[in-house]
Amino acid sequence: MTNHEKAKSVLFVCLGNICRSPTGEGVMQHLVNERGLTSQIMVDSAGTAGYHVGERADRRMREHALRRGFDLKSRARQLTRTDLEQFDLIIAMDGENLRDINRLHPQPTATVKMLSDFLEGEWPVDVPDPYYGGEQGFEEVLDMIEAACPKIIEFLSR
Numbered sequence: 001m002t003n004h005e006k007a008k009s010v011l012f013v014c015l016g017n018i019c020r021s022p023t024g025e026g027v028m029q030h031l032v033n034e035r036g037l038t039s040q041i042m043v044d045s046a047g048t049a050g051y052h053v054g055e056r057a058d059r060r061m062r063e064h065a066l067r068r069g070f071d072l073k074s075r076a077r078q079l080t081r082t083d084l085e086q087f088d089l090i091i092a093m094d095g096e097n098l099r100d101i102n103r104l105h106p107q108p109t110a111t112v113k114m115l116s117d118f119l120e121g122e123w124p125v126d127v128p129d130p131y132y133g134g135e136q137g138f139e140e141v142l143d144m145i146e147a148a149c150p151k152i153i154e155f156l157s158r
């Protein structure tokens with residue numbers, strides 16, 4: 001079975017595909033495994049830019065994730081137009097990612113949303129880019145993604 005033959009597929013998208021979207025992928029895959037949904041939900045991530053293609057997730061991001069039990073295994077790849085036709089759901093981490101996605105494919109067949117669409121309460125609209133900031137930025141990425149992932153599974157299960 002190829003990945004897209006699974007019932008549903010979700011692609012997390014950020015700029016570099018080394019911090020935020022690998023965390024989305026890792027947290028979501030953990031939840032999918034835990035809930036016995038591996039044959040039903042396929043999870044991946046990509047970056048709108050190609051600077052880090054082939055790299056593992058940022059070491060700081062991996063360390064913060066691992067402390068919460070999430071093993072980030074992704075290798076960075078760049079988002080393609082085909083992704084926007086093959087995945088069921090695309091999740092942008094911030095408004096700039098969303099604009100870049102729309103520019104790459106003005107009429108995607110995928111449903112395109114922002115991560116914060118799945119958050120209730122007092123959260124920022126954008127998942128802040130942690131790359132040039134301090135340790136707290138990596139924790140905030142994890143907080144937002146951990147809060148959103150169960151809602152994303154609910155959405156995919158509808």
Ligand code: 4NP
Pocket residue numbers: 014015016017018019020021051129130131
């Ligand atoms: P990400 O973070 O989009 O969450 O992977 C970034 C990683 C690298 C760069 C920017 C953002 N960069 O400019 O190299």
